[in-house]
Amino acid sequence: MALQDVSGFQDTPMSHRWNTPVSLSGPMGDTTPLLDMADERILGWGRFKSSERDGEVPLRFFIPTPQSSVPFRCDNRHTSLSSLSTSSSPPTRRPFPLCHGTTTLAFVFQGGVIAAADTRASCSGHVACPSAQKILPIHSHLLVTTSGSGADCMLWERILAREIRLYQLRHGRRLSITGSAKLLSHMLHPFKGTDVCVAATLCGWDRCGPKLFYVCSDGTRLQGELFSVGSGSPYAYGVLDGEVRWSLNEQEAISLAREAVYRATHRDAYSGNCVDLFHITAQGYCRRDREDLREEYHRERERERVLKRGKEKSEEDKK
Amino acid sequence: MEYLIGIQGQDFVLVAADNIAANSIIQMKQDQDKMFKLSDKILLLCVGEAGDTVQFAEYIQKNIQLYKMRNGYELSPKAAANFTRKNLADYLRSRTPYHVNLLLAGFDETDGPGLYYMDHLSALAKAPFAAHGYGAYLTLSILDRYYRPDLTRDEAVDLLKKCVEELNKRFILNLPSFSVRLIDTEGIHDLEKIMPVGAKSLARAPSS
Numbered sequence: 001m002a003l004q005d006v007s008g009f010q011d012t013p014m015s016h017r018w019n020t021p022v023s024l025s026g027p028m029g030d031t032t033p034l035l036d037m038a039d040e041r042i043l044g045w046g047r048f049k050s051s052e053r054d055g056e057v058p059l060r061f062f063i064p065t066p067q068s069s070v071p072f073r074c075d076n077r078h079t080s081l082s083s084l085s086t087s088s089s090p091p092t093r094r095p096f097p098l099c100h101g102t103t104t105l106a107f108v109f110q111g112g113v114i115a116a117a118d119t120r121a122s123c124s125g126h127v128a129c130p131s132a133q134k135i136l137p138i139h140s141h142l143l144v145t146t147s148g149s150g151a152d153c154m155l156w157e158r159i160l161a162r163e164i165r166l167y168q169l170r171h172g173r174r175l176s177i178t179g180s181a182k183l184l185s186h187m188l189h190p191f192k193g194t195d196v197c198v199a200a201t202l203c204g205w206d207r208c209g210p211k212l213f214y215v216c217s218d219g220t221r222l223q224g225e226l227f228s229v230g231s232g233s234p235y236a237y238g239v240l241d242g243e244v245r246w247s248l249n250e251q252e253a254i255s256l257a258r259e260a261v262y263r264a265t266h267r268d269a270y271s272g273n274c275v276d277l278f279h280i281t282a283q284g285y286c287r288r289d290r291e292d293l294r295e296e297y298h299r300e301r302e303r304e305r306v307l308k309r310g311k312e313k314s315e316e317d318k319k
Numbered sequence: 320m321e322y323l324i325g326i327q328g329q330d331f332v333l334v335a336a337d338n339i340a341a342n343s344i345i346q347m348k349q350d351q352d353k354m355f356k357l358s359d360k361i362l363l364l365c366v367g368e369a370g371d372t373v374q375f376a377e378y379i380q381k382n383i384q385l386y387k388m389r390n391g392y393e394l395s396p397k398a399a400a401n402f403t404r405k406n407l408a409d410y411l412r413s414r415t416p417y418h419v420n421l422l423l424a425g426f427d428e429t430d431g432p433g434l435y436y437m438d439h440l441s442a443l444a445k446a447p448f449a450a451h452g453y454g455a456y457l458t459l460s461i462l463d464r465y466y467r468p469d470l471t472r473d474e475a476v477d478l479l480k481k482c483v484e485e486l487n488k489r490f491i492l493n494l495p496s497f498s499v500r501l502i503d504t505e506g507i508h509d510l511e512k513i514m515p516v517g518a519k520s521l522a523r524a525p526s527s
Contacts, residue, residue, distance in 0.1 A: 185370070192370055193415065214347060219370005222340050222348050234345060 101270020103232030103261055104134055104145035105240065106203045106212055108225045109248045112281040113203040113210045115143050116257035118232070118264070118271040119290065121150055130273040131290075138164060140284040142177060142204035147229040148197035148217065156198050160184050177204040178223070181213035185221040192219055199229045205280050232264030232271040239263050254279065254288065262293050320492060321353070321366035322454035324482060325422045326475045327434040327447050329468065331503040332424040333475045334434075335483075335513065336364050337454075337494045349520060352498055357383045358393045359506050360426040363403070366451055367419035367439060375417045379403050396425025400435035400443060407441035420451040426502045450482075457489050458482040472501065480513060487515035495520035 104117035121132035134153075135145050138161045146153030163183055167175045175183070181202050188198060198217040205211070214222045214229065226244055228236040239260040248256065258275055265271040277288040320341060325334045340348035355363045355376040361383070365376040379402070387393045394402065400423045410416050421437040436442075436449040448462045465478050476499070483497055495518040499510040514520065 189370065189374060216342075216369065219368075219374055220340070220342065220347075221370075221373060222351065224348050227347065237345065 101232075101268070102134060102147045102230035103228070103236055103264035103268060103271040104147050104201065104230050105226075105228035105233070105236045105257060105260055106145055106201045107227070107240065107244050107253075107257070108210045108212050108246075109244070109253050110246050111248070111250045111253060112205060112279060113143075113212060114253045114257045115145050115201070115203045115278045115280070116261050117145050117276050118261055118293075119274040119276060120265075120270065120272040122270045127273075133276065135276050135278050137278075137285060138180075139174070141174070141206065141280065142180060142202060143278055143280060143285055145201045145203065145229070147199040149195075152196050152198045152217070153200065156184065156188065157200070159187065163187070174206065176206045176208070177202055177211035177213060178206075178208075180204070181215050181221055181223075184215045185219065188215070188217045189219060191217060201227050201229060203278075203280055205282055205284075210280065228260070228264075230271065232261075232268035235264040235267045236260040250279065258291070258296075262296050265293055266297070320453065322450070322452040322486065322494060322497075323353070323364045323366055323420070323422050324450040324454075324458065324462075324479065325364070325424050325434045325436075325446075325448060326462070326466065326470070326478060327424075327432050328470045328472065328475050330426075330432060331472060331475070331501055332426065332432045332434050333472070333479060333499070333501050334362060334364055334422060334424045335479055335497045335499045336366070337452075338496045338498055338512075339494060342369075349495065354498060354500060355380050356507065357399055357423075357425075358387065360502055361394075361396050361399055362424050362500060362502060362507060364422040364424070364451075365419055366421075367417070371417045371419050375407075375419050376421075379406065395427045395430070396423065396433045396435070397427070397430065397445075399423060399425065400433075400437070400445075404437055404441050404443040407437065407439075411441055422449055422451060424502055426504060428504075432502070453492075454482075454486045454490055454494075457485050461485060476510070483513050483515050487518055493518055 101120070101122040102118060104115070106113060106115040115135050117134035119131050119134065120127055121129040132150070134147070135143055136157050137143050138157070142164070144157050144160065146157060160180065160183065164175050164180055167179075184200065184202070188196065196217050198215075200215050202213040202215060203211075212224055212227060214220065214224065214227045226240060228240065240256065243256050254277060257277055261271075261275045265273075265275075272293065274290045274292050276290055278285050279288070321339070322337045323334070324336075325332060327333075334354065336353040338348075338350050338352070339346050340351035353364055353366060353372070355365060357363050357380055363376055363379060365372045379399075382402070383394055383399055403421065403423060407417060407419070407421075416439075418439045420439055423435040423437065424433070425435075426432050434446055434449060436444045436446045436451075438451075447468065448466050450458055450462070461482050462478070465481065470478065479499065486494060495514060497513040499513055501508045501510055
């Protein structure tokens with residue numbers, strides 16, 4: 001994708017601005033002139049210059065005109081004047097409700113950043129995939145934990161990866177984590193109010209040390225030291241809030257993250273199966289093997305049984 | 320959920336905002352700064368819908384800075400407030416209105432201190448004191464009762480503390496800390512954060 005842009009290969013004659021044309025007109029803080037369609041056609045396809053312009057990476061979405069636009073016009077006569085102001089057609093009915101079930105968490109400590117997530121992809125009450133990957137590496141020092149709509153997260157993570165790689169190719173240095181978060185936030189802004197649902201945490205290490213950002217498709221962009229996102233996040237917060245400290249060592253941090261995901265998957269129906277754990281240091285990220293939490297559950301039950309037996313025995317001895 | 324307050328004195332403006340960034344029932348961040356520095360003597364306090372606040376405030380911030388770069392001098396607080404209101408009004412009847420409530424506080428060499436109240440319907444009013452959020456319902460009467468135009472800086476801070484105490488007592492949401500800033504002829508000064516006694520805050524080990 002990045003190579004395609006750098007070489008200026010264009011295969012669709014859409015607007016070259018990376019913002020989708022949904023609601024953009026006039027002042028959105030962009031002072032560079034918008035190249036209109038006429039110019040693009042005159043100059044022909046395969047213009048090398050357009051992709052060279054800083055930040056003006058073409059992000060072409062083919063937005064199909066909805067089939068329901070014709071009947072909508074007929075209904076318009078019967079509906080009130082207020083509907084005339086909306087030029088978008090009524091939302092197409094989804095075949096199934098969008099799913100947001102997950103538990104992802106990330107926190108910063110003295111040894112870097114820990115990111116952990118479950119691996120259950122759920123969909124309208126059943127498990128669509130028990131081994132999804134919710135923590136996606138962008139580059140050696142940046143991970144994205146994804147939550148919300150699976151398809152949206154997958155797409156936007158790829159788009160973010162492409163933009164960061166392009167920045168690196170153009171400027172000869174890596175985009176900072178703060179910049180990456182801002183870039184993702186601004187790319188998602190035009191889709192605010194639509195059904196795009198992306199709640200990502202960007203975990204990384206750049207020149208300024210370990211960084212953690214929460215970016216959401218509703219526009220939130222927060223820097224912090226501990227975030228948990230998803231339907232299981234309140235349960236994870238319950239475990240993390242009491243224990244996370246800057247001074248944790250690596251083993252403690254890893255086991256704490258594991259424990260938080262485990263507790264969340266136990267209580268939340270939409271989280272479960274396995275836990276993925278990543279640890280980012282100044283040298284890059286390293287990944288722990290995926291662990292099935294069923295084992296942990298059985299181990300805990302076994303521990304409880306042993307304790308119970310021990311108690312019963314000591315009570316018997318007393319008598 | 321969020322709370323903004325501003326008090327104008329004879330030669331200063333005192334503003335405060337809470338520090339919580341929340342997402343439905345979870346507090347995601349306890350040290351969020353909701354004040355945006357538009358220029359050396361103008362602050363914009365912005366609350367409202369999640370992404371709209373930062374997007375709109377940063378947009379206004381960058382445009383004010385652009386004006387300075389292009390023209391060599393800064394916009395006065397009154398001009399900045401009207402510019403902000405105009406932008407808010409332009410977007411109001413578009414398909415993507417910004418749902419934000421604002422307080423703009425500034426100090427002008429000729430006009431003196433100014434506090435401007437703006438709401439999401441792009442109403443603009445210059446006021447001696449103002450507040451936004453559910454907390455405003457509880458604190459505006461306190462401001463009505465105790466405000467005087469000739470408040471000193473310390474008296475204004477005490478009045479602010481009275482308001483915060485009332486929130487701590489009567490408001491169902493926990494707002495553990497408030498950022499406080501003061502603008503006068505010398506610029507913007509950061510004052511001590513107000514942390515009402517008894518409000519629970521997430522005690523975290525400070526990062527090195």
